[in-house]
Amino acid sequence: MRIEDVRTVPGLSGFFFDDQQAIKDGATQSGFAYDGQPVTEGFDRIREAGEALIVEIELADGSIATGDCAAVQYSGAGGRDPLFRAEKYRPVVEGPVADALRGQDATQFGANTTMLEEMDAHRSGGGQLHTAVRYGVSQALLNAAAQAQGVTPTDVLADTYDTEPATSPIPVFGQSGDERRINAEKMLIKGVPVLPHGLFNSVEKVGENGEGLRDYLAWLSDRATALGPEPYSPRFHVDVYGILGKVFGPPYDRTEVTDYFETLQEAAAPYPLQVEGPMDAGGREAQITEMAELRDGLADAGVEVDIVADEWCNTFEDVQAFVDAEAADLVQIKTPDLGGIQRSAEAVLYCEGTDTRAYVGGTCNETVTSARACAHVALATDAAQVLAKPGMGFDEGFMVVTNEMRRALARRAATREVPADD
Numbered sequence: 001m002r003i004e005d006v007r008t009v010p011g012l013s014g015f016f017f018d019d020q021q022a023i024k025d026g027a028t029q030s031g032f033a034y035d036g037q038p039v040t041e042g043f044d045r046i047r048e049a050g051e052a053l054i055v056e057i058e059l060a061d062g063s064i065a066t067g068d069c070a071a072v073q074y075s076g077a078g079g080r081d082p083l084f085r086a087e088k089y090r091p092v093v094e095g096p097v098a099d100a101l102r103g104q105d106a107t108q109f110g111a112n113t114t115m116l117e118e119m120d121a122h123r124s125g126g127g128q129l130h131t132a133v134r135y136g137v138s139q140a141l142l143n144a145a146a147q148a149q150g151v152t153p154t155d156v157l158a159d160t161y162d163t164e165p166a167t168s169p170i171p172v173f174g175q176s177g178d179e180r181r182i183n184a185e186k187m188l189i190k191g192v193p194v195l196p197h198g199l200f201n202s203v204e205k206v207g208e209n210g211e212g213l214r215d216y217l218a219w220l221s222d223r224a225t226a227l228g229p230e231p232y233s234p235r236f237h238v239d240v241y242g243i244l245g246k247v248f249g250p251p252y253d254r255t256e257v258t259d260y261f262e263t264l265q266e267a268a269a270p271y272p273l274q275v276e277g278p279m280d281a282g283g284r285e286a287q288i289t290e291m292a293e294l295r296d297g298l299a300d301a302g303v304e305v306d307i308v309a310d311e312w313c314n315t316f317e318d319v320q321a322f323v324d325a326e327a328a329d330l331v332q333i334k335t336p337d338l339g340g341i342q343r344s345a346e347a348v349l350y351c352e353g354t355d356t357r358a359y360v361g362g363t364c365n366e367t368v369t370s371a372r373a374c375a376h377v378a379l380a381t382d383a384a385q386v387l388a389k390p391g392m393g394f395d396e397g398f399m400v401v402t403n404e405m406r407r408a409l410a411r412r413a414a415t416r417e418v419p420a421d422d
Contacts, residue, residue: 001106001148002060006098006137010086013050013070014390014397015364017083019043020074023201024241024280040076042083050365053086053132055093055140059106065147067139068370069093071132072336072363078311079284079318080337084132092129096120097137109145110160113138113342134339139373142341152408153373155416157345157380165412169405170378171385173197173237175364177392184220186394188227194235194385196220201241210247210260213238217267224271236273237385242311245279245290252279252290253297262303274330276308284321287312291327306330310361314338319347323356330384332361335374344374348381357384366390368400375404 019027019038027036027046034046053069071084100119104112116137119129128134146153158165175197176183184196198216200206206213217236224234248257265273278294281287287309295307306329309322314337322328333347344360351358360378362370371389378386386405388397 001144003057003101003104003106003144004060005058006093006101006140007056007058008090008093009054009056010090011052011054011068011367013052013068013365013367015073015392016050017043017048017071017075017365018073019046020077020201020241022046024243024246026202040083042076051084051086052367053090053093053136054369055136057101057106057140057144059144059148063147065106065140065144066369067136067141067143067373068367069132069136070336070363070366070370071130071135072334073365074363078280078314080314081131084130089130089133092133093137097129097133101137101141106141106144106148109141109156110342112141112145113340116141117340117343128339131337131339135336135341135370138340138342139370142373142376151415152411153376154379154408154412157342157376160342161345161349161380163349163380163382165380166378166382167409169402169409170360170375170383171235172388172398172401173359173361173385174388174394174398175199175392176394177364179392180216181219183394185223185227187398188224188232188234189229190398191229191232192234192388192398194237196236196238198238200238200243203243203246206240206243206247208247210244210264213240214260214263214267217264217273221268221271234271235385236268236271237276237308238273239276239308239310240278242277242280244275245281250279250290250293252294253300255301257294258297258301258303261298261305262301265303265305272304272306274306274308276332277310278307280311284312284318288322288325288327291322292325295327295329308332310334316343316347316350319358320350323351323354326355328356330357330359333358333383335360335362335370335377336366341373341377345377345381348377348383359383359385359387361387362389364390364392364397371397371400372404375401376408379405379408
């Protein structure tokens with residue numbers, strides 16, 4: 001099935017672009033906006049409306065496959081590509097990218113995405129096309145391959161990487177946004193497997209001595225016991241955006257730090273706990289060193305809290321470096337930051353046979369189309385968990401990702417005689 005044309009439409013993403021550095025530096029929240037001046041290049045304000053670029057690939061039979069170019073909420077931070085503007089990158093997709101894809105066989109997902117990854121940057125700047133461009137176009141290529149072959153995107157990825165997909169839905173990780181109590185209670189009532197993210201992105205939220213995070217986990221444990229369905233054994237996962245580094249500072253294997261993490265473990269009990277992005281060391285090598293130091297310190301102290309890599313773990317090469325250094329118990333595969341959707345699958349598979357688990361993450365600032373594509377990545381690679389997205393309202397993203405996985409599993413069971421577990 002030949003690719004006939006590639007078109008784009010500027011669209012909306014599921015949340016906002018935020019200047020993470022300005023927020024970490026103490027920008028004051030005023031209602032839903034922030035007071036103060038942005039500090040990250042490309043931002044006109046600290047919080048700006050999110051954008052997406054809708055990609056449509058027309059096939060020879062007239063059918064249309066779609067993908068959405070989208071970038072993370074905290075664009076331009078932690079070594080990521082600059083702020084994504086749909087109108088700026090529209091000519092790139094409709095020009096050189098479209099020229100390269102016209103006439104290609106849509107069933108050749110691997111070859112088409114490899115060609116996309118290797119394209120010169122043209123007007124994008126840098127050494128490759130912007131990660132958001134590769135992300136959106138590769139989603140459309142994945143959906144085009146699935147349509148052309150009459151299979152699910154899970155099947156395309158499984159065939160490409162010779163994997164045995166999961167036969168039941170991957171555990172979904174819900175994110176609460178700043179409504180960390182109301183949304184957490186929604187998650188508990190719905191029996192969400194991993195929760196609540198929490199958005200602990202300032203010292204004010206974490207507490208001057210970390211007491212805010214500890215108190216929240218104790219509250220969450222009590223509410224999980226009271227509200228969760230039977231049987232229910234959730235995993236707690238909180239993202240602290242490097243703020244614990246501001247509270248404690250290095251070295252992270254000292255007793256003061258490990259004792260604090262032990263209090264977090266006790267507050268979360270009887271539920272297991274994982275903490276994402278405990279510090280932000282300002283660069284990949286330094287981040288790996290400090291994460292490994294903390295992980296080793298916790299192991300030596302017998303503190304059973306898992307550490308999750310996020311800051312400075314953006315590209316496929318970054319994931320490799322963190323896994324090779326044994327610097328995390330879990331790595332977030334930040335799907336828009338890896339570029340092509342196939343790179344997310346490769347990153348998850350790189351964790352196989354190691355002590356590091358992988359979760360297919362991303363950002364609240366994506367779209368329904370990109371979230372559905374990521375659900376297939378998680379199924380095809382049997383990832384540890386997958387993020388509920390887009391948006392920060394929780395319910396909608398949880399529905400999108402959960403339903404896509406169930407739909408794919410049911411279709412595979414019906415067409416490939418593959419058993420599907422509920």
